[in-house]
Amino acid sequence: MCGIVGLFAKTPEVEANLGALLAPMLHAMSDRGPDSAGVAFYRNPVADGQTKLTLQHDDPRFDWDALRQGMQDAIGADRAVERRANHAVVVAHADAARAESWVEEFFPDVKIMSAGAAIEIYKETGRPEAFIETFDIQGLSGTHALGHTRMATESKVTTAGSHPFSTGLDLCLVHNGSLSNHNGLRRMLRREGVRFQTENDTEVAAGYMMWRQREGDALQQVVDHCIEDLDGFYTFLIGTRDGFAVVRDPIACKPAVLAETEDWVAMSSEYRSIATLPGAESATTWEPAPATLYMWEKERV
Amino acid sequence: MAASDTAEVVDLATTPVRELNQRLHDAAAGGPRAWRIVNPNGAHAIAVGIDAELDVVVEGHTGYYAAGMNKLASVTIEGNAGVGVAENIMSGRVHVKGNASQACAATGRGGLVVVDGNASSRCGISMKGVEIVVKGDIGHMSGFMAQSGALVVCGDAGDALGDSIYETHIYVRGSVQGLGADCIEKDLGDFHRAELQRLLDAAGADARVDEFRRYGSARQLYTFNIDNAGAY
Numbered sequence: 001m002c003g004i005v006g007l008f009a010k011t012p013e014v015e016a017n018l019g020a021l022l023a024p025m026l027h028a029m030s031d032r033g034p035d036s037a038g039v040a041f042y043r044n045p046v047a048d049g050q051t052k053l054t055l056q057h058d059d060p061r062f063d064w065d066a067l068r069q070g071m072q073d074a075i076g077a078d079r080a081v082e083r084r085a086n087h088a089v090v091v092a093h094a095d096a097a098r099a100e101s102w103v104e105e106f107f108p109d110v111k112i113m114s115a116g117a118a119i120e121i122y123k124e125t126g127r128p129e130a131f132i133e134t135f136d137i138q139g140l141s142g143t144h145a146l147g148h149t150r151m152a153t154e155s156k157v158t159t160a161g162s163h164p165f166s167t168g169l170d171l172c173l174v175h176n177g178s179l180s181n182h183n184g185l186r187r188m189l190r191r192e193g194v195r196f197q198t199e200n201d202t203e204v205a206a207g208y209m210m211w212r213q214r215e216g217d218a219l220q221q222v223v224d225h226c227i228e229d230l231d232g233f234y235t236f237l238i239g240t241r242d243g244f245a246v247v248r249d250p251i252a253c254k255p256a257v258l259a260e261t262e263d264w265v266a267m268s269s270e271y272r273s274i275a276t277l278p279g280a281e282s283a284t285t286w287e288p289a290p291a292t293l294y295m296w297e298k299e300r301v
Numbered sequence: 302m303a304a305s306d307t308a309e310v311v312d313l314a315t316t317p318v319r320e321l322n323q324r325l326h327d328a329a330a331g332g333p334r335a336w337r338i339v340n341p342n343g344a345h346a347i348a349v350g351i352d353a354e355l356d357v358v359v360e361g362h363t364g365y366y367a368a369g370m371n372k373l374a375s376v377t378i379e380g381n382a383g384v385g386v387a388e389n390i391m392s393g394r395v396h397v398k399g400n401a402s403q404a405c406a407a408t409g410r411g412g413l414v415v416v417d418g419n420a421s422s423r424c425g426i427s428m429k430g431v432e433i434v435v436k437g438d439i440g441h442m443s444g445f446m447a448q449s450g451a452l453v454v455c456g457d458a459g460d461a462l463g464d465s466i467y468e469t470h471i472y473v474r475g476s477v478q479g480l481g482a483d484c485i486e487k488d489l490g491d492f493h494r495a496e497l498q499r500l501l502d503a504a505g506a507d508a509r510v511d512e513f514r515r516y517g518s519a520r521q522l523y524t525f526n527i528d529n530a531g532a533y
Contacts, residue, residue, distance in 0.1 A: 061432070252422055252441070255384060255402070271343035271362050271383060285381055287402055288420045290441060 001151040002163075002176040003029025004256075006237045006244050006267035007277075008144040008296045010144035014264050018043075019140030023035050024276040025268060026147040030221040031271055032176075033149030036162035037131035038123025040172045040239045043142035045118040050078075051092045051099045054113040054120045056159065064088040067107055075102055085114065085134045087122050096169050111197075116170030118143070118241060123162035134189065143298055147240045148174040154182070154201040161198045165206035168213055170241040175202040177254045178268055179232035184215045207232060209238070223293045237267055252290035259283040266298045308358070309333035314340040322349055326375075329353035347518065348376050351393075368395045371412065386532045387414045390431050403440065409450070415504040422459065428469055432506035444471050445481065453500050455508050457515070463516050463522075468483050471516040472497050476507055485519045 005025040009015040018041070026037060046052045055067070062160040064081045068090050071077040076093030093098035094113045103110055114121035122135045128149045132138070148163035155161050162171040179184040179185075182201040185208060190196070208230065212222045219240065226236070227250060235254040246267050250255055259266045259274045261283045266274050274280050288294050309332075311321050328334075329352045336357045336488065341347055345364035348357050351374040359367070362380035372391040381399035390409040397405075400418035407423065409431025416433075422440035425433050425447055434453040442457035444452050447469035457475035464481020470493060471484075480486075489497075489510075497510050523529055 252403070257402075270364060271381065272364060275342035275362070285362070286400065290422070 001032045003032035003149040003269045003273070004176050004235060004237050004267065005029060005147040005237075005269070005273050006246070006265075007147070008243055008265040008298075009142070009263075010261075010265070011263050015143055016141050016144055018142040019136075020138045020275060021264075022140075022145050022147055023184045023265070026128055026137070026149060027132060028273040028276055029147075029149045029269060031150045031173050035152050035157045035259055036123065036125045036159075036192040037128035037148065038121065038150075038162045038164055038174075039135075039137060039140075039145055039147040040075065040114065040119055040121045040164040040174075041140050041145045042118040042170070042239065042241065043120065043140065046091050047096070048102040049093065050117075051094060051096045051115055052061075052117060052120070053090050053092060053099055053103065053115050054122065055090060055103065055107075056111045056113050057109060058086065058159075060086045062086070062110075063091070067103075067110065070106060071099075071102060074106075075099065076176045076210040083123065084122055084136065087135070089120055111164055112166075114166045114172065116241065119166075119170045119172060119239065121164050121166060121172060123148075123164065124159055125157050125162065143242075144239070144244055144296075146172065146174050146237050146244060153178055154197040156197065161200045161203075163199075163202060165203050165234045165238065167206040167238075170239075171209070171213070172239040173206045173209060174237045174239075175205060176256075177233035177249070179205060179230055179234065181229075181231040185229070202218040202230070202292045205234070205236070219295070220244060220293055227291050233271070240297065242300060243295065245293055246288050248288055248290050249292050250291040256288050257285060258288055258294065259285040308337040308356075310337045310339060312339050312445065312515035313342065313344055317345075318344050320347055323355070325353075325355065328355055335521045341380070344405050345383070347358070348374075351376070354393075363401070372394055381418070382416075387412075390414060400437070401435075405435075406431050409433070411450075413500075413503055419456065425450075425469070428452065432500055432503075434506055436504070436506055440476070441478070442481070444469060444484075447471070450497060451500060452464050453497065453504070453506070453513075455506055463518075465518075465522060466518045470496065472500075472513045473516065474512045474514075477514075477516070480516065483519050483522045484516055487517045489513065489515045 068081045078091035082089040163174040179201040182204040235256045334442040338359045341361040343364045349369040355374040357376045364383040366385045368376040368390045371396040375394045377396045382397045382401045384402045385404045387395040388407045390412045392412040397416045401420040403422045405420040405424045406414040416435045419437035424439040426445045430450045438456035444463040448467040451470040454473045458477045460479040461481040463484030
């Protein structure tokens with residue numbers, strides 16, 4: 001099972017209310033994935049030369065201010081740290097490689113959920129409705145967002161095994177399905193220098209996408225290589241800096257519905273999520289064809 | 302239908318699907334014949350397992366398995382239908398006015414299923430006697446292991462049509478992206494022309510028999526070889 005949702009804003013009103021619109025979509029997919037939930041929001045992009053990091057620590061009382069102060073002293077950082085449950089967003093005044101390696105060196109217990117200019121990833125085990133509440137998802141604005149409710153089949157129910165998975169700067173992946181050749185691929189990717197935190201199959205797909213992009217593939221080529229090399233079932237929703245993309249495997253057993261109005265583009269595993277959106281009844285609604293890339297991107301101002 | 306003024310209205314915004322289905326099942330013993338279901342919002346298993354000559358109209362989109370196992374009733378979905386609409390239909394009629402998701406009328410044994418829009422992958426998979434008319438296109442792997450009945454497609458068919466088909470008659474007006482294993486084009490004889498005309502009329506499809514091609518089994522697979530009968 002697992003449920004996927006995505007919402008891409010076409011108007012400033014939808015951007016302002018993105019979290020309030022995404023939360024009911026995610027909630028509607030609770031019974032497809034009661035184990036864990038997660039979202040990626042693209043919002044408040046930082047300036048060139050800065051990197052926004054979403055960090056997580058298992059201890060809810062973790063001293064994020066100390067981390068931020070340490071970062072500011074060492075490599076430069078914004079004065080504010082935005083906390084959301086046991087996650088926090090900090091803005092480093094350094095490139096991503098430098099910011100991430102600083103965190104890894106001085107705070108090895110802190111997990112880096114995402115890095116980029118606009119992306120923020122929040123994810124946790126437990127019921128999706130509890131996740132929505134704890135992380136105040138309704139309160140988030142953004143240009144576009146992805147969400148996932150998980151019913152674990154391939155690996156343990158952990159925060160790190162929840163979706164979305166970061167696949168590089170400002171990139172992430174959510175997945176409904178299961179991959180059968182992930183162990184072999186993980187071995188191959190480890191030889192290529194890709195690092196993994198879990199035994200999760202989707203993390204392998206994320207690592208695979210990261211590797212293909214490192215090798216110079218554009219998104220269409222990444223997807224073409226996925227269709228060739230990934231064995232299993234998948235509907236992927238891929239978040240990028242400026243939008244999102246949807247692709248299903250050639251057999252297309254895993255469900256996917258797309259809907260579009262003048263105000264938004266929505267993707268979900270089921271229409272039930274889309275039905276929660278204003279204007280859903282009159283939206284153009286269709287099912288994405290197998291092995292075909294669908295993409296929406298906003299022009300950067 | 303004119304009956305809509307007097308139809309029994311069930312609002313799924315306030316009534317659980319289980320309660321709706323129980324009331325529809327109870328109607329086999331008597332009660333309202335005409336039903337109108339509002340606010341379906343993609344809920345699963347709407348109007349499943351009816352066994353009475355009811356006339357049910359669903360005003361909106363349905364989730365998985367709508368009108369599954371239908372017997373005798375006429376169910377109209379005024380929207381899109383999710384996975385497995387009319388799966389295992391026994392008799393009666395299911396009419397989807399929008400598009401149908403994958404596995405439309407899967408394993409259906411009888412009755413008529415009409416889709417005004419497109420049906421996606423695996424339409425009529427393992428069908429066993431149901432008659433299906435899709436006015437738009439159908440997706441890949443449709444008619445997989447189709448055993449009997451008829452599948453009429455007024456638009457185009459996706460890849461691997463009729464893979465491992467038995468005795469279902471498939472009629473396609475548009476293009477076929479590819480035929481599945483053991484599925485071949487066959488002559489459109491008088492019997493088939495009459496059957497196709499009957500189905501087009503029943504579905505109210507605006508198409509001429511001459512525009513269609515027929516596909517069916519070449520009967521060359523392992524299962525068709527009498528020497529292998531002992532293996533079953």
